[in-house]
Amino acid sequence: AGARGAEEASPAAEAQVEAAAAVQAPAATAGAKAAKQEEQSMGKRVKAGRPLLKDKCLEFEVLLERADREKFGFAHTGSKSEAQASTSDAPVGAGDELLIKKISTTGLFRDWNQQQPLEQQVFLGDRIVEVNGVRGITEMAEELRRPRILMRIVRYPDVFTIELFKRPDMKKLGFKFEKPSNAQLKDLVVTTVNDTGLLQELNAHNANAGLHHFVVSPGMRILAANDKKGDASEIAQELRQNSDGVRLRIRRMDAGAIAKAKVQKKVALLKALTKSSSS
Incomplete structure (x- = not known):
């Protein structure tokens, strides 16, 4: 194809080129047909x-x-x-x-x-x-x-935002978090979502609405709380001290981490069963 602004070929010229290609390159046509047949034979x-x-x-x-x-x-x-x-x-x-x-x-x-x-x-x-x-x-x-x-x-989006507004009848955010063991990571890890609290209310609402991609679960990371970001200590302080509520920027857990968490849960359950049977 020519660069933008070049003259377009006339329909007659295009027809001549196509006819010449058909006469001069039957092997190319046969090759394309064979390639197509090969692709079909592979089932792809x-x-x-x-x-x-x-x-x-x-x-x-x-x-x-x-x-x-x-x-x-x-x-x-x-x-x-x-x-x-x-x-x-x-x-x-x-x-x-x-x-x-x-x-x-x-x-x-x-x-x-x-x-x-x-x-x-x-x-x-x-x-x-x-x-x-x-x-x-x-x-x-x-x-x-x-x-x-x-x-x-x-x-699902890798990163999403939720807002938790405190009310007179509900002031608990309703989740636990911790700093990651790797000091280079500047965000917090959600460790538990409580059975009561603003986060559980929002999770239930989003799940019922079919918005599962906005549900926060343990293992996800808190990248920011309001305007605090890039420092796990500052994010944690904002979560503890803010009296009105918070706007959270969340990064979800990847598939590999989900599989690892599932194995860890099974191992913990097995240890608990072993301990109870031996006592």
Whole structure:
């Protein structure tokens, strides 16, 4: 293609060029046809719709087809695993989503990511909300066994903001936090969400409204409280001293951290059971 501002070829000239190409390069046409047939024989078919931003979440579709011996090359778990991994005193219900927890170095998912722009690549922590027009964790998992899958993918925002306003009848923020063990990290870690308090009220409201991407759970980090940021001590002081309420900037826990938290919870439960049985 010419640079912007160059003269456009006339329709007649374009027709002559096309005719010449058809006569002079039959091998190229045959090669393209063979390449297309080879791609089809490998069972690969990918399709991308334009990503949409919906309720702060990025949403897009992925269409994959595989041959008999091909693999999609990813692992998933129900989003309820987040709630199971949570140490919250008052966990809220999770959405009917499949959480992508692993993408293999081979397979159609890897091929998809290599072909797509960054905003349409699939990452760990992305969520499958629909497969072949079907919703529901069990139903979607069954559909993923088929050779052709059309998935609707949702990516939660990595960082989001919530506001907690104190009232005469409710002045507790309702969560515990601590400074990270790594001194280089300048934010706080949410360790527990209490069963009463402003945060639990907001979590329940957002979950009931289907806004699970705004639910705060243990393991998430507090990047800022009002205008305090970049210093964990100042953020903590703002949380303890502010009498009216706070505006919190939250960064969610990644898929790897979710898996680690789930294992840690199982280990803690096993230790507790072992201790009780030996006493």
